[in-house]
Amino acid sequence: MTKTQSLWNHGVKIGAIGGVSVLTISLIGMVQMFGKRFIVADFLPMGVAIALILTILTAYLAAKKTSIPDKSIQLANSVISGLMTAGVLSMLVIIGRSIKLRTVFVEASPQLYNILTGGIQGAGGIIFLLGVGLLCGVFAGILILLNDLWRKLIVNALATVFVLGLLQELIMPILKAWDLGVTNYIAELFYAMNGLTPMGAILAMIIFSIIYLSWYANREKIKKGYGDLPKETQKKTKYLGLLILAIILIVLPQVLGLFLSEVLTIVGLYVLLGLGLNIVVGYAGLLDLGYVAFFAIGSYVVALLTSPQIFDFGLNFWQALPIAVICGVLAGVILGIPVLKMRGDYLAIATLGFGEIIRILVLSDFLKPWLGGAQGIGSIPNPNFFGFHMVKPQHIYYLLLAGCILVVFISLRLKNSRLGRAWMAMREDEDVAQAMGINLVATKLLAFATGAGFSALSGAIFASKIGSVYPHSFNVFISINVVAIVIIGGMGSLPGVVIGAAVLMGLPELLREFAEYRMFVYGVALVVMMLLRPEGLLPEQRHKMALHDEPETEAKTAA
């Protein structure tokens, strides 16, 4: 490949992809929508930050893909790519300012053009835009030329600022909640009312760099030092870590306040759902897209048994809970039987149908006398804990925490057992698994039943938290959310499910503007994950067995 070819293939073409990406997020309104939320107060809105990140990322890719091992060509490619991206946007601004594009693209507004051109009218604005593209290209080129350590340092420092700015609404109230002189001072030093202060952004970068560099300089020592510690001490450190985690989890809703605790309970419900689906999809490899059915069944069982509205059985939450879980398990088996012979796509489509069937049944006039139809069932009492009414989201949080701990425990125990291995073998190769003596019918049904039970547990808590259930709460998007959580978190990985739920369910609650783009972002995230990190954010650790049997090996050496 000649140099000109490379400049065309990598610089211009990849730059054009960058241009189209930024154009897309501009025309669907993401840049403007996130224009009111600042990463750095009054300076860097999140919408612009995302556009810049995309530009730099494509410029970086343009340089990285360059097949000629020549630094100047790489640099040229990233600069061309940056300019190209800006060029595409300039076209938008030029065309948009002379013709009215709004009849087709609702979001192609003068405000958008002002954001893109830094508020400068006429040719000056275009020059500004191209200048920013050029800078992005140069920056990406520099990143390519730097060595690994510095590149990671810069990227991670910027990422820190981005995350800190993004989570302002989360971190600021926590700091303020202590109401101490120090925390108030820190809060005000770092945060303005709408994002990081410029000072805070710079400080965050400096602090991150110091921590990162000192870790980097001593990383060998730290790792070796930990490895050299006696097994007992290592174990104690591990327990200490768990203890700290437990304390954080217990104290969390107290410092977070009402709104954020509400967000936490939503995350918690989805963690439970994710852990259940993780058994079905992550362990057993059965792609179930109708998972919401069991969530609905759990909810409705609790509603019917505890609400006075339809039958007035007069049970309390704790009496209804096990019945709800058992109904979920039974439904898992019953819906599992017809799909036993199906694999892959066919299974996914069939289960997708089941999810909808359950919702439509509940909605139907025919079952209205028993299930309440579209009006649903209301007046579901809150759980009562030894006379204490769990009304606030903070209280429900503890209920969910207990549920999650139970489910994590069960998942871990099952995973390293005969059943867990059978699930995973089936996921890897169904025919061979059967040829190893695994009974596919029983193993599949156990996976469906276990997952359904966890889902029903989540549904039961959901019903008593909300106080009323409606068929439309149980649409297919819940199933899709949960599948996305499991895949993006990392199939088969328990921490992955937690992270996945926090990112996919928690973040959108914090960034309310985001709601409109939720499915769009999920789609992009899934595609990007499949391309770059198919194993997920926090992939499953496959070394658990080694850790599990330490006592045994110790006993052996002692003997």
Added chain:
Amino acid sequence: MALLSIQNMTKRFGGLVALNALNINVKEKSIHSIIGPNGAGKTTFFNCLTGFYRPEEGEVLLNGKSIVGLSPDRIVHKGIARTYQNIRLFPNLTALENVMVGYHVHLKSSFLGPILGLKSTKMEEAKAKQIAMDLLKYVKMDGKEETLAKNFPYGEQRRLEMARALASQPKLLLLDEPTAGMNPRETQDMMDFIEHMRGEIGITIVLIEHQMRVVMNISDIVTVFDYGKMIAEGLPEEIKNNKTVIEAYLGSGDAADSH
């Protein structure tokens, strides 16, 4: 008495008769080789024995009891294990987990045992682990228990697959071209290994090979397939000089392999 007795077994795929009225007896503790050109029906023969396919006609008796029509998982319980011509490990499970899955039929725990941490479950898990470790050692793969199966080189994958099959503690082990893709040196090692295994574990082995030469030294008896039919059976020496066999191999263009 024969450990395995196949009587009049026929398997068709549409119009193609893949196995044609086979009658074969496998003696206990023997190494019984099945050879034949590509497409002769050797793999199909294994698939019929292990319940993956159901033969249209005929009978398969293991220790005098019929196993025809049982599902693959039931047949493992009866004591038949196999390996695959194109290795089929569980790629994302560790070596140890692969072998432990092989031991599945001897474990009893199901759902509640591991959750409640029952003593019986813990004990059988420990035993399963020990057996799997021993088997990995037996195939010279100790120290690699935690490596994912997909990360092993070809030769080790073959041995791991064999360890997994042995883990079910079968009476009869079916090996489908265990030397496929190996160079002459590795092939010889594999044959030595199989011969040792028969002696040490005292197991009956049916060995599929595509090259005739390879199995001549270790086989007690050789059966030759061509186009789904058994065209010859006998001691290696007899087969080597059998005219029909040589013709079958000549006809299929595999002549170079037969000398």
